Amino acid sequence: MADTMQFDLVSPERRLASVPANLVQIPGADGDMTAMPDHAPTITTLRPGLLRVEGPDGQSEYVVTGGFAEIGAGAITVLAEKAIPVNEVTRAHLDELIADARAAHDAAKDSTDANSIVDDAAKLLADMEALGDHMSL
Incomplete structure (x- = not known):
């Protein structure tokens, strides 16, 4: 090995x-x-x-x-x-990532596409928020 x-x-x-x-x-x-x-x-x-x-x-x-x-x-x-x-991540970076995920989620909710897109966007938003909590930022 x-x-x-x-x-x-x-x-x-x-x-x-x-x-x-x-x-x-x-x-x-x-x-x-x-x-x-x-x-x-x-x-x-x-x-x-x-x-x-x-x-x-x-x-x-x-x-x-x-x-x-x-x-x-x-x-x-x-x-x-x-x-x-x-070591380069700041609260501003994380806020930007969360804002992007929130915008994608809002756009998915407003679209006429399948619910799976909304679910995927909601998961992305939850993952980004959890990442911030994990990093204590």
């Missing part, structure tokens, strides 16, 4: 990480998952939450709002809709 795997985190704005990792905790849409070297190949969507990376150089945490994670042979690549290192 390999000791580390390559971890890459990219958002539309920038590449946030490209480091060796021993463990990556991913906020998957179907629940949190932990990936370690030699993990079975998997692709999952992300929900808003904290993505944590442990490696030889220490631990890093990132707030992600959604996207995809691909676990492959010796590597994990995360393509995030938005990603911010936890």
Whole structure:
């Protein structure tokens, strides 16, 4: 079993990480998952939450709002809709994310589309508010 795997985190704005990792905790849409070297190949969507990376150089945490994670042979690549290192997150960042989620929820309620869109928007809003509570911001 390999000791580390390559971890890459990219958002539309920038590449946030490209480091060796021993463990990556991913906020998957179907629940949190932990990936370690030699993990079975998997692709999952992300929900808003904290993505944590442990490696030889220490631990890093990132707030992600959604996207995809691909676990492959010796590597994990995360393509995030938005990603911010936890040490850079301010209350203003979180308020903006919550306001965006609230606007999406309000727009979904006002649309004539199926109820599942409203449910998805409500879940996004709840996840963003829970993230703020978890981070004590």
